[in-house]
Amino acid sequence: MxxxxxxxxxxxxxxxxxxxxxxxxxxxxxxxxxxxxxxxxxxxxxxxxxxxxxxxxxxxxxxxxxxxxxxxxxxxxxxxxxxxxxxxxxxxxxxxxxxxxxxxxxxxxxxxxxxxxxxxxxxxxxxxxxxxxxxxxxxxxxxxxxxxxxxxxxxxxxxxxxxxxxxxxxxxxxxxxxxxxxxxxxxxxxxxxxxxxxxDNDYRKFLENNCSCCKEGIIKDLKGNVLGRHKGLPFYTIGQRKGLISGFKFPLYVARIDKKKNLIILGPERVLYKKQLAAKDMAWTNNQFLSEIENGSIKAKDITVKIRYRHKPAKISKIILGKVNSRQAKIWFKKAQRAITPGQSIVIYKGEQVLGGGIIK
Structure with a gap:
């Protein structure tokens, strides 16, 4: 043989x-x-x-x-x-x-x-x-x-x-x-x-050389007060603290990115926590999992998810897959999660097994 x-x-x-x-x-x-x-x-x-x-x-x-x-x-x-x-x-x-x-x-x-x-x-x-x-x-x-x-x-x-x-x-x-x-x-x-x-893991330099949309803009707080200027939206991500405005009584983080107005909005850490997210481009390691989630064979209580690589697996309370487009999903967490970031992957587990995942919207 x-x-x-x-x-x-x-x-x-x-x-x-x-x-x-x-x-x-x-x-x-x-x-x-x-x-x-x-x-x-x-x-x-x-x-x-x-x-x-x-x-x-x-x-x-x-x-x-x-x-x-x-x-x-x-x-x-x-x-x-x-x-x-x-x-x-x-x-x-x-x-x-x-x-x-x-x-x-x-x-x-x-x-x-x-x-x-x-x-x-x-x-x-x-x-x-x-x-x-x-x-x-x-x-x-x-x-x-x-x-x-x-x-x-x-x-x-x-x-x-x-x-x-x-x-x-x-x-x-x-x-x-x-x-x-x-x-x-x-x-x-x-x-x-x-x-x-x-x-050299120099994101800023790489994006400056390759991304044409790095335009400066305004940084505001949650009340609309102008705090300063940013160097381009691609340089910032939800939950970021490094490289922002200093001199405040409490730390400020990137809470929201307004694409239309080219704004960075900062807030205290508590505003980073959310209890739900939407995902797109869902994929499954076995297509059978899709129907098992839809018909309830796999229950929300059996599932944990990770919203970034080093994220501690989180329990969920509900998952709903799109009725018209099953590549869409909405997920609710039992406990609010910090800095849910659009573009990152959410990965779905049942115990040790990877069921699938998608891209956070």
Whole structure:
């Protein structure tokens, strides 16, 4: 019986390197790295070195045009619409488990493995015709501090069945230890930056160079009093305190962004808390969840949600999906949540399992 051919998405980092190390004895593994632009040169070079150390083949796929079109351009467009997008969510859906997965399959891979901290579970279920079929459940990582399932909620069953997450049951400490013991670690290794295509994580400079809508305007308080001037709406996000007006008796935060009037409205922290939100572009890891929520098989009391990556899962009291457009949703929280931010993802969980999610309106 032949071993499965598994492509490992290699970035030269610790997590993907250890994923490749763990798989090389179990299957026919090879490394595959996507080249996304000049900022990605070191990742390609280091991935090649790791593959040489592991004595496995290494391939590079040029996805610069696709990345610019599918990720960078929409990122800039959303900021110009004064949203706060999360490009990693779309990169996983469209680039890594889209173009890269297809590239791996063209090279003969049966599966694509990555260094994400998350888990997959295959379960057998019966459909309405009593036919047994496999369902792939996306689960939180065993180590909750490292869990990356938030970024993967848009993956479909067609994608999940072709993916392997070798380090989902491990802690970051365990992974780093394996990397050091097996010469898979560079001494100057740094944690991957928040958004790979923004040099030095300097959002302001990146937006100034790429966003034509960075026009100065007025900052007001909730009563309409003028407090000062802002440098352009894309530089601000709901809940922000840093870089604002100082000298007040109590801290002020960005409470609202008025696109039509080009205004930033500041308020005390208490006004940041809201008990409901609306979401668009809903996606489900299994379309069955959509009907189960609609018919009450999955109840609100069973659900928790995250409104940003580092957000503590919150309980909800009600969820309503759009009757005409099921890609819309309204969600009510049991307790008010701080700084619900348009453009960010809301991800829906049932226990350890990722059901799906959408984009906050």
């Amino acid at each position: 032949r071993k499965n051919n598994v492509a490992v998405a290699m970035s030269g980092g610790v997590d993907s390197s250890v994923a490749a190390f763990l798989l090389q004895k179990k299957c026919q593994a090879f490394g595959i790295t996507m080249y996304l632009g000049p900022f990605h040169k070191q990742a390609v070079e280091r991935a090649k070195i790791i593959c040489q150390r592991l004595k496995i083949p290494h391939h590079v796929i040029d996805l610069q045009k696709e990345f610019q079109k599918e990720i960078v351009n929409p990122f800039i467009k959303e900021y110009c619409r004064f949203q706060t997008p999360n490009p990693c969510v779309w990169c996983n859906k469209k680039i890594k488990f889209g173009y890269l997965l297809r590239g791996a399959q063209n090279l003969g891979a049966d599966y694509l493995a990555t260094g994400h901290y998350t888990r997959l579970q295959r379960v057998k279920i019966k459909n309405q015709k009593s036919e047994i079929r496999n369902i792939y459940q996306l689960l939180k990582a065993k180590c909750k501090n490292s869990d990356q399932s938030y970024f993967l909620y848009r993956l479909s069953q067609m994608q999940l069945k072709k993916i392997i997450f070798p380090i989902g049951n491990m802690s970051k400490t365990e992974v780093k230890k394996i990397a050091i013991q097996n010469n898979l670690y560079f001494k100057d290794q740094k944690e991957s930056r928040e958004i790979c295509f923004i040099p």
